[in-house]
Amino acid sequence: MDGPVRGRRPGRRAVGGHHRHSPLAGESAGGAGEPRLLSGRELSALRVNAITDPLTGLYNRRFLYDHLQREMSRAERTGGVVSLMMMDLQGFKSINDRLGHPVGDTVLVKTAKVIRDSLRAVDAGCRYGGDEFVAVLPNTTLMGSLAVAERVRQRVAKIQLPRRIGLQMGLHYGVATFPSDGRTSDFLIRTCDQRLYDCRRYNSDPRTRRHPRFAVQGLGLRLARGGVARQREFEVKDIGYGGLAFIYPSARAPSHLEGEIIQEFASDTHHVTMKPVSVKPLSDGRSRVGCAYVH
Structure with a gap:
């Protein structure tokens, strides 16, 4: 945070970290040693630099917080949604x-x-900092x-490193x-960061590395067919790009599942076709079914 400007004289007004000087009586606007007025181009450059990361050219964390709040306020007014995506590089320290x-x-x-x-x-x-990046969608x-x-x-994954x-x-x-x-x-940022942590944890396990997942809330799965699950909606427990897991009302799941993923507060749905890859029986007779998407 900028500290107070010392020695400010009457007639000066701070502009973009510089001082605009309104000549006092008896002073010349072009007097020696007087700071010059900033051009419109220079002011624009200062504004851009204030919200831009100097290494990557992306927006910086200051812009992120302000912009995310604006987009959330807009979504609240219009009844829409806005998503946040947090990313970091695997093995960047190495x-x-x-x-x-x-x-x-160079990699960044x-x-x-x-x-x-x-x-x-x-x-x-x-x-966001270091090797962490964020996108507002x-x-x-x-x-x-x-x-x-x-x-x-x-x-x-296609960025080349020395072999x-x-x-x-x-x-x-x-x-x-x-x-x-x-x-x-x-x-929202804390939730996104926790799911990023979950993704790292999945990536550390060779059995789950291909399709990292994280726990979610507010997602439902409405199956179009599948025996007792017909036209019923079930809570999705965790999800990733490669698949999801949900609670099925019996110990055995069908070999083929098709339906829609419904997100709370969102008007559109996402159609999915899946096959179960893991079924874990629960003590109450239900089962936790892990599915992979069939493309």
């Missing part, structure tokens, strides 16, 4: 340690370009934001949606 920080900076710049190229004009990509459901996150992940070090680029991500996952910007 890249810095083994290849040096200049190479690490390339990742930022991937994020920028993967977003729409109405979306905002931000550098207006009018995007949780399922829509998962599709964006997976697109970014696949593109980041001799045996490292490969990877991306963790977590997503959250207003208002179902939180109604304040701080809570």
Whole structure:
């Protein structure tokens, strides 16, 4: 935060960190040593620099908080949704340690370009700090934001590193949606950060590395067919781009499931076709069914 300006003289007005000087009586507007007026182009550059990360060219954390609050307020007025997507690079510390920080900076710049190229004009990509990035996605459901996150992940995986070090680029991500996952910007960011942590945990396990998932709230699965589940809606417990898990009312699940994912407060639905890959019996006779999407 800028400190107070010392020695301010009457007639001066602070503009963008500089002082605009209104000449006092007997003073010349062009007197020697007087600060000059900033041009419109210079003022614009100052405003851009104040909200931009200097390394990657993405927006910075200051812009993120203000912009997210604006988009949440707009969504609340219109009855819409806005999603937040938080990402970090898998194994980035090893890249810095083994290849040096200049190479690490290059990786960050390339990742930022991937994020920028993967977003729409109405979306905002931000550098949150270190190797963490955030994107604000207006009018995007949780399922829509998962599709964006997976697109970014696949593109980041193609960033080339020297083969001799045996490292490969990877991306963790977590997503959250207003208002179902939180109604304040701080809570939404915390939820997104927790889901990013869950994604890291899944990636650390070779059995789940292909399809990282995280716990969710406010999602329902309405099955079009499947015996006792016909036309009933079930709570989705966790979800990822590759599949989801939900509670089924019996110990045995059908071999084929088809239906719609419904998000609280969102008007559109997402059609899915799935096959069960794991069925865990529960003590009350129900089962937790893990499914993989069938494309």
